[in-house]
Amino acid sequence: xxxxxxxxxxxxxxxxxxxxxxxxxxxxxxxxxxxxxxxxxxxxxxxxxxxxxxxxxxxxxxxxxxxxxxxxxxxxxxxxxxxxxxxxxxxxxxxxxxxxxxxxxxxxxxxxxxxxxxxxxxxxxxxxxxxxxxxxxxxxxxxxxxxxxxxxxxxxxxxxxxxxxxxxxxxxxxxxxxxxxxxxxxxxxxxxxxxxxxxxxxxxxxxxxxxxxxxxxxxxxxxxxxxxxxxxxxxxxxxxxxxxxxxxxxxxxxxxxxxxxxxxxxxxxxxxxxxxxxxxxxxxxxxxxxxxxxxxxxxxxxxxxxxxxxxxxxxxxxxxxxxxxxxxxxxxxxxxxxxxxxxxxxxxxxxxxxxxxxxxxxxxxxxxxxxxxxxxxxxxxxxxxxxxxxxxxxxxxxxxxxxxxxxxxxxxxxxxxxxxxxxxxxxxxxxxxxxxx
Numbered sequence: 477x478x479x480x481x482x483x484x485x486x487x488x489x490x491x492x493x494x495x496x497x498x499x500x501x502x503x504x505x506x507x508x509x510x511x512x513x514x515x516x517x518x519x520x521x522x523x524x525x526x527x528x529x530x531x532x533x534x535x536x537x538x539x540x541x542x543x544x545x546x547x548x549x550x551x552x553x554x555x556x557x558x559x560x561x562x563x564x565x566x567x568x569x570x571x572x573x574x575x576x577x578x579x580x581x582x583x584x585x586x587x588x589x590x591x592x593x594x595x596x597x598x599x600x601x602x603x604x605x606x607x608x609x610x611x612x613x614x615x616x617x618x619x620x621x622x623x624x625x626x627x628x629x630x631x632x633x634x635x636x637x638x639x640x641x642x643x644x645x646x647x648x649x650x651x652x653x654x655x656x657x658x659x660x661x662x663x664x665x666x667x668x669x670x671x672x673x674x675x676x677x678x679x680x681x682x683x684x685x686x687x688x689x690x691x692x693x694x695x696x697x698x699x700x701x702x703x704x705x706x707x708x709x710x711x712x713x714x715x716x717x718x719x720x721x722x723x724x725x726x727x728x729x730x731x732x733x734x735x736x737x738x739x740x741x742x743x744x745x746x747x748x749x750x751x752x753x754x755x756x757x758x759x760x761x762x763x764x765x766x767x768x769x770x771x772x773x774x775x776x777x778x779x780x781x782x783x784x785x786x787x788x789x790x791x792x793x794x795x796x797x798x799x800x801x802x803x804x805x806x807x808x809x810x811x812x813x814x815x816x817x818x819x820x821x822x823x824x825x826x827x828x829x830x831x832x833x834x835x836x837x838x839x840x841x842x843x844x845x846x847x848x849x850x851x852x853x854x855x856x857x858x859x860x861x862x863x864x865x866x867x868x869x870x871x872x873x874x875x876x877x878x879x880x881x882x883x884x885x886x887x888x889x890x891x892x893x894x895x896x897x898x899x900x901x902x903x904x905x906x907x908x909x910x911x912x913x
Contacts, residue, residue, distance in 0.1 A: 485747075485748065486746065486747065486793040486794065487557070487558060487559065487746050487747075487748050487793050487794065487795050488794070488795070488796075489793075489794045489796075490794070490796055491792075491794055491796070491797065495669065495672070495673075496794075496796065496797055496800050497800065498673045498676060499672060499673060499676075499790070499792055499797045499800075499801075500797055500798070500799075500800030500801035500803070500804055501676060501801070501804060502673050502675050502676035502679075502786065502790075502801075503561050503783050503786060503797070503798055503801035504801050504804045504805060504808070504818070505675070505676060505679050505818065505821065505826075505829075506561075506675060506782050506783055506786050506829065506830075506833060507561050507563055507780045507782055507783050508818050508819070508821070508826075509633065509821075509823070509826050510563055510566075510629070510780060510782060511536060511537065511540055511563040511564065511780075511805075512533050512536065512537070512815075512819070513564075513566070514536065514563075514564035514565075514566065514568070514569055514775055515529065515532035515533050515535075515536045515564070515774065515775070516529065516533070517569055517573070518532070518569065518572050518573055518576060518585075518775070519532050521573040521576065521577060522573070522576045522577055522581075522582065528711075530812065531704075531706070531710065531773065532773065532774065533815065534704055534706060534808075534809050534810075534812050534815065535706035535710075535772050535773040535774045535809065536563075536564055536774045536775070536809075537805050537806075537808045537809035537815060538706050538772065538774075538805070538806055538808075538809025538810065539706075539765065539768055539769050539772050539774045539777070539809070540562055540563050540564070540777070540802070540805045540809075541802045541803060541804070541805030541806035541807075541808070541809060542765070542768060542802070542806060543562035543563075543761070543762075543765030543768070543769075543777045543802070544560070544561055544562045544798060544799065544801060544802025544805060545799055545802040545803065545806075546562075546761045546764060546765060547560045547562055547758065547761045547762075547765075547779070548560060548795040548796070548798050548799035548802060549795070549796075549799050550757065550761070553756070553757050553760055554757060554760045554761045554764055555757055555758065555760075555761045556739050556743075556750070556754050556755070556757055556758030556761065557754075557757070557795060558739065558742050558743060558746065558748065558750075558754075558758070558795055559742060559746065559783075559787050559792075559793060559794065559795045559797065559798040560738065560739065560742055560758070560779040560780075560783070560784070560795075560798065561779065561780045561783035561798050561801060561802070562762075562765060562777045562778065562779060562780065562802070563777065563778070563780045564769075564774065564775045564776065564777060564778075565727070565730075565731050565734065565775075565776050565777065565778040566889070567727050567730045567731055567734065567776075567778075567885065567889045567891075567892065568589075568724070568727045568731070568775055568776045570881070570884060570885060570888065571720075571723040571724060571726070571727055571881060571885055572585050572724075572775065574723070574881060575588065575717070575720045575723065575724075579717060579719065579720050580715050580717045580720060582711045582712070583711065583712045583713065583714050583715045584714075584715050584716075584717045584720045585720065585724075585775075586709075586711070586714040586770040586771075586773070587714035587715045587716040587717065587720065587721070587770070588716075588717065588720040588721045588723065588724035588770075589724060589766060589767075589769055589770035589775060589776055590714055590766075590767050590770035590771065591716065591721050591724070591725075592721065592724040592725050592727065592728040592766065592776065593728070593762075593763045593764065593765070593766030593767035593768075593769070593770060593776065594763065594767055595725060595728060595763070596728050596731070596732060596759060596760075596762060596763030596766060597759075597760050597763035597764060597767070598763075599732070599759075600756040600757075600759035600760040600763060601756045603732055603736070603755070603756065603759055604752035604753060604755045604756030604759070605752055606752075607750070607751065607752045607755055609899055609902065609903065609907075610736065610740060610899070611902065612844050612845070612847050612848055613845070613848045613855055613858060613859070613898070613902055613906075614858075614895075614898045614899055614902050615737065615740045615741065615744070615841075615844060616841050616842070616843075616844030616845035616847075616848065616859075617841065617845065617858065617859050617862045617863065617866075617894065617898045618737040618740075618841070618862075618866075618891065618894060618895045618898055619737055619740075619741045619837060619838075619840055619841030619844060620838050620841030620842055620845065620863065621841070621862070621863060621866035621867065621890060621891055621894035621895070622734075622737055622738070622741070622781045622784075622837050622838075622841070622891050623781070623785065623834050623835060623836070623837030623838025623839070623840070623841060624838050624863075624866075624867060624870070625866065625867065625869075625870050625890040625891055625894075626781050626782060626785075626830075626834035626837065627831065627834045627835065627838070628870055629830065629834070630826075630827050630829075630830030630831045630833075630834050631827065631831070632823075632827070633652070633823040633824065633826045633827030633830055634648065634649060634652035634653075634823075634824050634827025634828060634830075634831065635648055635649065635652075635823075635824070635827070636648040636823055636824060637823035640823065647689070648823075648824040649824070651682065651685070651686060651689075651691065651822065651824040651825065651828070652824040652825070652827040652828035652831075653828060654682065654685070654828065655678045655679065655682040655824070655825050655827075655828025655829055656678075656828040656829070656831055656832060658674075658677070658678040658681060658682065658828075659674045659675055659678040659828070659829060659832050660832075662674035662677050662678065663789075671790075672790045672791070672792050673790070674789075674790070675786060675789070675790070675829045675832070675833065678825075678828065678829055679821060679825055679826070679829055682822075682824075682825035682828065682829075683820075683821050683822065683825055686822045686824075686825060691822040691824070691825075692820045692821070692822045693820070694817065694820055701812045701813065702811060702812070702813050703810060703811055703812075704810070704811075704812050705810060706772050706773055706774075706809065707772075708771050708772055708773075709771065709773070710773045711773060714770060722882075723881060723882065723885065724776070726882050726885050726886065727776060727885055728766075728776065730885060730886055730889055730892040731762065731766075731776055731778045732759055732762070733891070733892050733895045733896070734778055734779075734889070734891050734892060734895070735758065735759060735762050735778050735779050736755060736759070736895075737891065737895060738778070738779035738780075738781060738784050739754070739755055739758045739779065740755075741784050741837070741840060741841070741844075742779075742784050742787060744840070744844060745784075745787060745788050745793070745840055746787070746793040747793070758779075762777055762778060762779075765777040781834070781837050782830060782833045782834060782837075783798065783801075783833075784837055784840075785832075785833035785834055785835075785836040785837040785840075786833050786836075788836045788837070788839075788840050789832060789833060789836045845859065853905065853906070854901075854904075854905030854906070855905070855906075857901065857905065858898060858901040858902055858905055859898075861897060861901060862894045862895075862897040862898040862901060863894065865890075865893050865894055865897040866890040866891065866893055866894020866895075866897065867890055867894070868887075868890065868893070869887065869888050869889070869890045869893065870890050873888075876888055
């Protein structure tokens with residue numbers, strides 16, 4: 477068996493091939509449901525045919541894989557070169573549905589996506605210079621919000637998936653609990669090589685148990701296309717509507733905020749602190765991937781929080797593991813039949829694993845906050861208010877439904893709302909006070 481080199485940083489280590497494959501697949505399974513959710517929601521809201529929605533999903537998987545490879549491996553000034561799995565951002569769903577149904581349609585979405593992605597590339601160096609406004613007080617708060625905001629997603633999966641006829645059925649919750657317990661047992665008692673893939677083991681065994689219980693079946697796979705390539709501008713050449721572009725630029729700013737939190741979180745946990753240059757490189761990769769998304773019939777991209785949680789859970793910090801996961805996504809995008817196999821994993825199975833992963837993200841944020849001084853300053857107020865603001869849309873999802881679209885785009889993402897609050901309050905209680913002294 478190949479040995480792991482000890483003379484290189486753990487982020488740059490190459491693991492044995494078998495471990496790499498299993499760990500990479502684990503990352504794919506952890507993010508798959510979230511990865512396909514955006515094209516499913518947007519395509520469904522626009523009344524697209526099942527074939528066209530399938531095309532969106534395959535395009536999304538393909539570009540997600542390419543985006544992950546760019547972010548992890550990097551070239552020139554693109555890519556943070558950290559273990560970051562990329563996928564479509566949920567922050568873009570509301571404005572894209574509005575543009576697609578009441579604006580200029582799918583081509584207007586893609587025009588706005590291309591422009592906003594190009595603007596992200598241009599703004600990345602400036603954003604990187606703002607890193608001093610993201611001390612551990614802010615980043616710890618944001619990372620905690622990311623984890624807490626994602627937990628309801630895992631709970632919905634555990635209950636069977638939103639809209640499922642059996643949502644909340646005891647059998648769904650029992651299966652999710654079984655997967656959760658299996659993750660814990662493997663993590664605690666299995667040999668180190670196996671404990672690293674505890675989530676993968678739990679998902680595979682959970683799916684095997686779910687088949688005879690009627691949660692899923694793998695019939696009909698023969699009807700899926702074996703091979704398919706997403707071609708540029710499949711749905712028509714992009715159109716550039718000013719209102720659509722403005723909406724997507726707002727989304728881009730939200731996405732840059734979310735990505736900043738994820739990059740800083742992963743940099744912290746893997747022991748490679750992120751400076752302004754590395755942050756700018758990561759944001760450039762997001763921008764480039766978003767441009768590719770607009771060209772290849774998909775949507776804006778960002779780092780996925782659930783995979784950051786998986787990195788923290790497994791303590792496998794190699795970026796090449798996540799890059800291999802990106803390669804698997806490319807294969808899923810090129811071979812739709814493989815995507816159909818993964819898509820048959822029951823939602824409760826993903827929910828049981830998701831609770832652990834998303835909770836890990838929140839725990840990492842709390843660990844960062846443990847390094848912050850809270851005596852004789854306003855730091856406690858910064859954390860308290862930001863957590864409250866960030867969790868408002870999680871607690872009451874429809875609270876902003878009567879507000880303008882631009883406002884909803886920012887505030888309905890608890891991550892962006894909490895981050896904005898943390899940055900502004902940190903300025904108020906720390907930076908402005910320092911200037912008066």
